[in-house]
Each structure stands twice: as C-alpha cells, then as structure tokens.
Amino acid sequence: MAAANSLFPLLSRLWAHIGQGQRRQLFLLILLMMVVALAEMVSIGAIFPFLAVLTGPERVFNHPLGQYFAFLFGLVEPRQLLLPITLLFAVAIVLAGCMRLLLVWVQTNISYAIGSDLALDVYRRTLYQPYAVHTSRNSSEIINGVYSKASGISSYVILPLVTIVSTATLVAAILVTLIGVDPFTSLLALAGFGVIYGGVIKLTHRRLFRNSRLVADEAGRVIKSLQEGLGGIRDVLIDRTQDVYCGAFRKADLSMRAAQINSTFIAQSPRFAMEALGMLLIATLAYNLAQGDGGIVSAMPVLGALALGAQRLLPLLQQCFQAWSSIRSNQASLADTLDLLEQPMPEHARQGDVPPLVFERNIRLDDVYFRYSPESDWVLRGVSLEIPKGSRVGVMGETGCGKSTMLDIVMGLLSPTSGSLAVDGVVIGAENGNGWQAHIAHVPQSVFLADSSIASNIAFGVPVDEIDMERVREAALRAQLLDTIQSWPEQFDTRVGERGVRLSGGQRQRIGIARALYKRADVLVFDEATSALDNETERAVMESIQALGADTTVLIIAHRLNTLNSCNIIVELGKGQVARVGSYRDILSNS
Template sequence: MLNPTNTSLLNLLKRLWPHITDKRRKQFSVLFLLMIVCSLAEMISIGAILPFLAVLTAPERLFEVDFVRAVAQYANITDPQNLLLPLTILFSAAAVISGGLRLLLLWAQTRISHSVGADLSISIYRRSLYQPYMVQISRNSSELIAGISGKASNVVHCAIVPVLVLASSFLMLVAIISTLIALQPTVALAAFVGFGAIYGCVIFFVKKKLKREGDRLNESSAQVIKALQEGLGGIRDVLLDGTQNVYCDIYKKADMSFRASQANISIISNSPRFAIEALGIVLIAFLAYALASRAEGVAGAVPLLGALALGAQRLLPILQQSYSSWSGMKGGQALLEDAIELLEQPLPAHADEITPKPLPFDKQIVLNTVSFRYPTQNKNVLEGISFAIPKGARVGIIGSTGSGKSTILDVLMGLLIPTEGELRIDNQAITASNYRSWQAHIAHVPQVIFLADTSVAANIAFGVPLDQIDIERVRLSARQAQLATSIESWPDGYNTMVGERGVRLSGGQRQRIGIARALYKKADVIIFDEATSALDNETEASVMSALEALSTDLTIISVAHRITTLQNCSQIIEIDNGRVQRITKYADIVKTTESHSKT
C-alpha cells in the first residue's frame, strides 16, 4: 500500500504539474482566458440590472443621462417609455450571453479535465508496466489496479476539476464583488467578509475530519478491488466450498467503509450551503428595510436591491462551489498522493525503444558465482551458483520445491539482477542497461499459462496487434506444439474464443498454447518452467520430440518434476537449498532414482 504522508495540497499540485502534457497546458491557457471573459460578462450582467430596474421604476430619469439622451435623439425617441423594450432586450441579451459563456466554460472545464485524467491514467499504466520484476512481485496487484482504474480518475475529481473551479470562482468573485462595491461598497464588503468568515470557520473545524475520511476512503477503495479479485478470481473454489457468504461479507465491510467515507465527505462539502443561503436572505431583508427608510422610499431602493439580490444570487453559489472544491481536494488528498506516487514511478531508458537490438549470443550462457536475496528476506535464496549453458544445448534443472529453481530461471531471463556474481552472455555481463537486449532472445513457458479472453490465434501471437498477426506462423507454431489438430477441428478454428483465462480449454490445451506462443516468438532460448506438467505422457513426449527437431541453435532450459521430461537433455543441473548439488547426465539421474527406490 502506498502510504500517504502529510504532504500539503499545494506541494501535491506542484508534483502533479510536470505530468501535465504541453498540449493540456496550452488548453489550460485558453481556458483561463475564457474564465476572464466569463467574469467580465458576469460584471456586465449584474451591473446592467441597476439601470434596467431604474428605468422600470422611473423611466423619465433616463433622459437625465447625456449619453442616453444623445442616443434617443439620434433614434428620434422622445418618450422615455419607448426605451423600455430596447433596454429589456439588451438586458436579456446580456443575461443570456453570460449564461451561455458559463455553460461553455463548464463544457470546456469538464472536457479538458477528463482528457487530463485519461492522460494520467495511461501514464500510470505505462509506468507500472515498465517497473522491474522485483517491484512487480513486491506489491499488491489489487492496490495497483485500484490506483490505475480509480485513483487516476480521482485526480480529475480531487485535483484538476477543483483547481479549475477555484480559479474560475476566484475570477467570478472578484468580478461580482467589484461590481457590488461600485454599487454599494459597505454592504458588499460586509456581505463578502461575513460569508467568507463563516466558510473560514467551517474549514478550520472540518479539515482534520476530511483528512481522516480521505485516508479511510483511500484504504477502503483498494480493499474493495481486493475483495472482488479474491472472490471472483477463485470462483471455482468458492462454488465448491460454498463460501459465497464469506466473500460477500468481506466485500460488504470494505464497500460500506468506502461508501461511508464518500457520504461523510459529501455531507461536509455541502452542508454550509443552507446556512449561508438563509443568512443571505436575512441580509437582503434587513438591507431592504434600511433602504426603504430613506427619503427615496421603496421605489428608489428597488434598483439597488435588485442589483444586490442578483449579485448575492451569483455570489453564494460561487462561495459554496469554492468551498466544495476545497473540501473535495482535502478529502481526496490521500487518493491524489497515491496517484502522484504512481505517476512518479521511473521509466527505464529503453521505454521509448520499439524493439531492442538483440545482444550477440553465439557461445554460451554463464552464471558466475551468483547469489541472490530478496529485499524482504535475510537469507540468500541462491548461494554461489555457477554453471555454463552452451548455445543449442538442452538443459534440465531439477530440485525439490523451494530449492531455488524458479529464482535461477528469473536470473537467467534477466528479470532479477544477482545480489552477488553475474549473468554473462558470451563474456558480456547482463546489467540494468542491457537486460532488454538479452530478453529479446528469450521465450518463457510457465507452469500456469495466462490466456486473454480473445481468440486462439491472438493468444498464440500474444502481444501482437490483431492486424499484424501472421496466421501462417500461428499455424506452424500450433503444429509444433501438437495443438493444430485440436484447433482445426473446432468450428471457428483459430478464431475460437478461449474465455477469460482460458476457462473453455483443458489444462493441456492451455499449456500447449503457451508452448505455441513461445515458438511463435521465434526466440533462440526457450525456458520451460514446469510447462508440460498438465500434459499426459504421450502428448508430452510428442511435444518434446517436436522441440528436439527444431534448430540445433535453439537453446532449451527446462525445469521439471517428471524425470522423463528431461531425457533429451544434454546436461541436468540439480539444485538443493539454493546451491548446485551436481551437474550430470540423464542416465545418472535415472540410476540414482532407481537406487533410492530400491532402498
């Protein structure tokens, strides 16, 4: 779990900014200009209410304004009543234009914000995929999935949208307050200071509560994904054991906590609104009473009251919107920090290389006194491993469970860098700078084959875009993996859908697809990690025989529990407790096995 710290919102936003693309930054600049235009339109629409209402109450006063009198003379208007319709149209047009600009601003803010969210989500996914194998196996996949699928989206709702709303709200507030101050400075300043003080007090009292709820929201969001993965991922055992209620309870606990935090943040964000609206009405009522007591009476107070009422009607939602944006950012601070930490994952130098140039490999693979220890362990998993594998050799690796076989394979594939010693290819050491060039030679067939919910052909050519799949190469690979006969007997042939994780296929078919996948890659080093364990003896013999008939330059490294799987190996390496016990031949292994069975 990524651990949230007490990093301030401002620092988080500074860390987020470098991950915004230049294209989006330009769009933000245009958006800021649109905010300014909207603010000016707001000033005009509020400022226009005063002369409009003045005309409605005392139209003859219009002719006292030199500019209006000059325009009226030019238009041959002598009766002030004739100005009412044009002024009504102009005031209505100003209101419509202002509303239209606010709608345009909302559309632009929303589209840009979600476009930024898509950029960030893609960036998080890309950076996560490029992390070293050691990082991948050390973190919880459910938390990572929650980070990519949920927390990247929360950046939009907890950072991008609130910041844009605060920026536009600030400009709108400046415009509205400036207009109201021009009309009635004392009342305008008192209202703004009063309402601002109320929101300030609310912020002071709720910020710690919002932080706590945000932390709980962050934790429970990952727990929800984890509960779903565990229940649905092990659905066969769940159905057999009848443990649906157990997993429902786990999910319920996580989801209820998640929803409760969401609800609390929403309540805190929206509750001040009602008190502020009530206070606004009280303020207008007392102001009306005060203005009506003046010599001009109610008729003189109507234009000013109208302008102040319209200003308050604009001002209060913007204040509430600003507060809601702040509380949303505060409540989502932990989510935002997690997302930023995922965005700050380093990319390797080869990330922008389409295809790495393969490392020269003509002679041998050498492990030279290799030791390895996982960061979370105190004891070495491998200790002083040394052996050489000539190019074109067929090598078997045997050993009991936990002896270190899989770790040796990971080191050979360049997935793990030795703690001590080195992996050398033709006398060139494999390091963090060239391991991708070595991996260009390798195909891996694990014991558990991952199959995507797509066609057989797409699974054999795994990772190749659909329009670039070489179907003849797919067929050849399937034949070599002893799978073509089965596939071609199905109604849809190579277009047959395998189902999620290959659920519609047998275990043997899934493993043969994995073997075909390795052969499709045309690698010159194939590593089998218990890859034929689901095959019957006859099929296994056919597959291994087909592999043996391939190019003599093909290097095959196999880990197997069944000794017969390794009968074609030129050498067998026996591992025990992370050390090489012996390097021998198949016949010697058989003799040892037989002697043990007799005793």
C-alpha cells in the same frame, strides 16, 4: 503526519507531471475565465438601467446617458426606452450564460484530457517496473492505484482545481461590481460568507483528510475481495464460502462509503447557511433603502443589482467550497497516485526497439547469489553454470530450491544480488537487458490467457491486424494443438473465456507453448510447462521441442525426471546451490 496533511506540496508535485502543451491550454483557460468574468460584470451592471426604466422611465430619459441613447435610436418619449433596454439586458444575461456554459465545457475537457494522460503515464511506469518490484506488490493495490485512483484524478483533483480558479475569478468580478453598487453591504456580506466558510474549513480539514485515507485504503480491500472471490470461484462454489467473501466485501465497502458520505455532507452543508445569510442581508438592505427619501422605487435598481449579484455569488462560493472538499477528501489517493507517477522509468523505455544482443556461444552464471530483500533468506547461494548455445538443459530439484528464481535471472527478469549473468562474455544489466530478452520466450506453469481468440492468445501482444496466421498455424501444429483447434466451429477465432476458463488445463498449457513458438525465439524457457499434459501429449510436445534446431537453446524445469530424457545437460539444485550437473543417464543411474 504534518507532511501528509499538507496539500500544497502535493499540488506542486502534480504540476510537475503536467506537460507543456497542457500547461499552455490551462493558461488559455485562465484568459477565458477573465472574459467570462467580464461578461458577468456586464450582466449584473445591465440590471441598473433595466430596473430604472421599469420604475421611473422619466428619470432615465432625462439623464445625459439616456438622452444620448434616445438620440441614437430615435426615441421621443420615456416609455419607448423600455423595449431596447429590456432587449439589451436580456442579451447581456444570455451572453453571460453562454460564456459560463462554454467555460464549463472547456475546463471539463481540459481536466479530463490531463487526467487521461496522467493515468496512462501511471500505467506505463507501472508496466516498466522491474519484475522484482512486481513480485513485492499486491495486484489489487496496483489495480486500485492505476484504475481507481489515477483514472479518477480528473474528477477529484484536476477538475476541482480548475473549478476553484474559475469560480474565484468570477467571484472576484461579481464582488467588484457589487462593491461599486453598495460598498458597505457588499463588504459585510463578504465578511459573513468568509467567516462561515473559513470556520467550516478549519473545523473539517482534518476529518476530510482522514476520510481520504480511509477511502483510499478500503477501495483496495474492495478490489481484493472481488479478485479473491471471483478468481477462486471453483473453490468458493465447492466450499460454499460465498458468505465469507461477501462479508469481507461488505465490511470494506461500508467503511469506504461511510467516509464518502461524511465527506459529501461536509461539502454540501455550508450551502444552507449561506442561503439564509444572503436572504437576511437582502431583506435588511431592502428595509433600510425603503426608509429613504425616494422609497423602495428609487432603491429598486440597487436592490435588484445586489439580489442578482447574490444569486450569482452564492452558488459560486458553494461550488468553490465543494471543489476544495473534493480535493481534500481525496488527498490520500492523490498522494498514492503521485507515488506511482514518480516511479523511475528505465532508460531503455525511451530507446524504442533495441537490437538483439549477440548470442553465439554460451550463457554463464558466475557465483550468483540472490535474495528478494535484505531481510529475507538467500534463495540462490553461489550458483555457477555454463549453458552452451543450442543445448537442451533440464533443471530439477525439490520445491523451493530456487529453480524458477535461477531461470528468472537467466531471462533477465531478476538481477543477481551478487555475481553476474553473462552472454558471450557480456554481463547483462539494465542497459542491455532488453537486447538479451529479445532472444527469449517463456512458458510458465500457469499460462495467462486473455479473454480473446485463440489466434490473439498465441500471438500474444501483437495487434489483431498484424497477426501472421501462417506462423500461428505453424506454432499450433508444433505445440500439438492444431487438430484440436480445427475441430472447433470457429477454429482460431474461438474465444477462450476469461483466463481460458473454456479450455482444459492441457489446452491452456499448449497455447502457452504455441505462444513461445510463435515468437521464434532462440532461447525457450519452460517452467513446469508440460505438467498439465498427459503423457502422450507431453512426449509429442517434447519431441517437437527437441526438433527445434541446433541454434535453439531450451531450458526446462520439471519435477518428473523422465520429462527431461531429451536433455543433454541436467542441473539438479538443492537448497539454492548446484548439487550436480550431468547427462540424463548420469543422473538416472545415480538418482
């Protein structure tokens, strides 16, 4: 808990992820802060001659600096000082305001630019994680981490951090100016403000951290309830379970918002005590100065400078405290984001395009064992298998016997716990996995479709302006889908809806097959890819697969034996082991 409560190590880790170019921008921002602080000092100091001219122009005119100023502008009587001094004061105030506005604009732009880069880095690192990592995660947690936490890092950490530095710089400049005006009152005010803010920080920092953990966790549950309710909308409507999902959403949302309300109240509450203390100090100072020899008139410049300084100082102190509260109340989200930022990147991620691995003879699984974690049961137990190039291999077996896991290993998505996958005698590992996957196209049982056009879904992952429409049509034809597409008004520009909701199950499956064919890979893996097709369409698709050519290797998982009648090798798995290998006739005669 001590480590979790410590904010500075987290900020140190965050700094390590900020690029050199952005660090230079931050250092230039600090220089701008110093210029703005100087402008603030000038604007507060300018009130002295302004109020002095208003209350006693003769004294200013007879002062050596007043005489120099009068000579410079050709002034001959005291009242003539009022206009130029007023204009100089107005220029100082407007210039300070413009500089503050520039500072806010620059620091906001830099903060959000850094946050954007960090969010992109989180997303990139997450996408590059091995398939085994993705299978162990909940998608709602990943979406919450990548989008909500990482994207929000600009507003809840980086901008508040920059705000703290800038306000601290301005506060220091204003305090130096006020101490020059009245050291005792300024130091007394500083001590009072410091005690109040320090006390609030001491009392609330643990509560803010607990709120941060609660918000981070409940935000994931909110996304989870949305995903589950909307993702299973057919069952929700049929079973009338809307209230169940609304209840889960409301419970998580109310808990999250209660923590946010508590943190927001803590961040804003010291403001009113600060304003009361500031007014009390000004009133006390005005009373004491009025008792002096010159009365309130002679004290007016000092009183005005202190009042202007307090008017500038109090909002800055409150802004600084709110920024600290924002960071503290989002500390858990920051820690989660940093964990995502520190995900290891595979070496091939920096290599660019990797040339395909040489594949001319065979794929071999040698004594492969696999399990998803040291605590789980073995999914595969000593699987050894040779797949010649150009063969048609059918894989069958009961549910849970390891068929999909075996093909995930063949595709390089999972690494064997022991044993090896080799292509033409070359063992496949992290260093050459990309080169092997360049040969592979995969059609899963449940095809993911983006809410875009038919063409974009067939050429999945290809930028729209780079799609080869001839290849798209050819792939659709071989997937027995071209006639259907051409019967639609918008043809290949037809939008499929979210997850292909506007298409039938068979149409979605054939788009997945067309996607694999568009890639023109020489190793095609079909994981129950024809299960949603009617018998006639399945037969036509299998004939197209059979006609792919002697250099194309096809691996098909199917529950129906007759789906595999075009395969020259059939592998039957049982309890994670190869039960038998033979031709279709051999398996059929002994089934």
